[in-house]
Amino acid sequence: MVTGFGALTPVGNDRESTWQALLAGKSGVAPITRFNASGMPTSIAxxxxxxxxADLLDRKRQRRSARFSQLAIAAAREAVADAGLTIGQEDGGAPAGRVGxxxxNAVAGMDGVENAVDTMHMDPRKVNPYFxxxxxxxxxxCEVAIDLGVRGPVTASALACASGVYALLExxxxxxxxxxxxxxxxxTDSAITPVMFSGLSNMGALSRRNDDPAHASRPFDADRDGFVFGEGAVVCVMESAEHARARGARPYAEVAGGALTSDAFHVSAPDPSGEGAMEAMRLALRASDxxxxxxxxxCAHGTSTRINDLTETRAIRGVYGSHAYDLTVSSPKSMVGHLIGAAGSxxxxxxxxxxxxxxxxxxINLDTPGEECDLDYVPHTARQSEVRAAAVNAFGFGGQNCVAVLRAV
Structure with a gap:
């Protein structure tokens, strides 16, 4: 059971403000402020x-932690509060040793690495000892566990852009x-840095619609020209059904099952046949009964790159058959960009x-559907629609495909 959520995203610094902004079709894409991006091919994020x-950590903890950890701590605190969970108490809460x-994340503390290298070139003695x-x-x-006093299993995996979905399956x-x-x-991820943008720009992966940031991320649209890089953290509280019921928790949904597969095709491009993605979808449906x-x-991966959007659409048609035209498909990346390790969560x-x-x-920004992009992508405006079961698609560099199924409870 999922009983709590916390979020920091380009459109909101908590769960509900993020959700309302997404429903309103608000874009959080804007010119980069984290560094001077003038003269770079892509200057939006x-x-x-x-x-x-400083609103949640003292100066010592700020110094020892990178931004991706700070965002995760904030989101985790909100999720725990939303769940009404007390850690370390038997009555109405959970013993610390029974909480994991x-x-x-996908790219770890890239901002900290770049800052440390710059500092080292000026004076190696000034490199942060907590670097x-x-x-x-x-x-x-680990920082979330320390912050909340959790003593159960603590782990992290890096599956590129599939990382956030895999966290729920683990x-x-x-x-x-x-x-x-x-x-x-x-x-969680926060890697809006000069080196990251230089590399992705040279790869040709990023949108260069710098003069119109709000319309740059265009999943499934014929005029899409690449994805928009983003940052953020989204964290949830998951509990066994017995534990949630025993303390009277209010569940949002259940993670009914999921699956992970590999394309074994290319380090950055998806297999155009969509076979790996289709297998992940099929296995996720089977695992969740x-x-x-x-x-x-x-909720599509929908990155706004030509090959991903086309391949994902083919894969959905391949698995869902005629039902692919009855269900709704949409991509929040059209509004927030690609949050990398946080995208799936x-x-x-x-x-x-x-x-x-x-x-x-x-x-949003879906004006003219691209080649073969013929599903109901809910263009421009949110839609009232009963949702009893939903699937999350996430596909990462290296060909990692992760799909999860959530159901009403």
């Missing part, structure tokens, strides 16, 4: 704004195996809230 780590953490411990991939999960496994009663799970016809909504939150509220967020 989806940044988290208005977040001050799975917070995944190494702050940027390693497991640190957001949390589910920990609960079903009996290793934990509660798991704080999600994804869900018929394809029971899925009402798919945001999509899972979107599915859970769509189930809760009976409304599906839109894919």
């Amino acid at each position: 989806g940044e988290v704004t208005g977040f001050d780590p 953490v799975v917070v995944n 190494v411990s702050s940027v390693i991939p497991n640190m957001p999960a 949390a589910r496994r920990l609960i079903l195996s009996g290793e934990a009663d509660v798991v704080i799970a999600g994804g 869900t018929d394809a016809g029971d899925i009402d909504y798919i 945001l999509s899972a939150m979107v599915c859970a809230l769509a189930i809760r509220d009976g409304v599906v967020p839109p894919t």
Whole structure:
């Protein structure tokens, strides 16, 4: 059972403000402020704004932690509060040893690495002594555990852009195996840096619609020219059904099952046949004991790159058959950009809230559907629609495909 959510995204610094902005079709893509991007091929991004780590951490903890950990801590605190969970208490809460953490990411503390290299060239003695411990991939999960006093299993995985969805599947496994009663799970990333943008720009992956940021991310649209890089953190509280019921928790939805497959094709491009993605979808339906016809909504990976959007559409048609034209599909990346390690966990939150509220967020900027992009992508405007079961698609560099199914409870 998912009983709580917390979020920091380019359109909101908490769960509900993010959700309302997505329903309103608000774009959080804007000119980069994190560094001077003038003269670069791409100078726009989806940044988290208005977040001050001093509001939640003292100066020592700020110095020892990187931004991706700080965002994760804030999202985790909100998720725990939303769930009404007290950690460390038997009555109405959970013993610390029975609570786990799975917070995944894709690129770790890239901003800290670049800053440390710059500092080293000026004076090696001034490199932050907490540099190494702050940027390693497991640190957001560990920082969340330290912050909340969690002593159960704590882990982190890096599956590129599939990381956020896999966190939920790993949390589910920990609960079903009996290793934990509660798991704080999600994804985080913050890597809006000069080197990252230089590399992705040279790859030709990023949109260069710098003069019109709000319309730059265009999943499934014929005029899409690349994805928009973003940052953020989305974390949820997952509990066993027994634990949630015993304390009277209010569940949003259940993570009914999921699957992970590999394309074994290319380091950055998806297999155009969509076979790996289709297999992940099929296995996720089987693992969750869900018929394809029971899925009402798919929160798409929908990156706004030509090959991804085309391949994902082909894969959905291949798995869902004629039902592919009956269900709704949309991509929140049209509004927030690609949150990388947090992208899949945001999509899972979107599915859970769509189930809760009976409304599906839109894919904005979809003016003219691209080649073979012939599904119902909910263009421009949110739509009232009963959602009893939803699927989350996430596909990462290296050909990692992860799909999860969420159901109403």
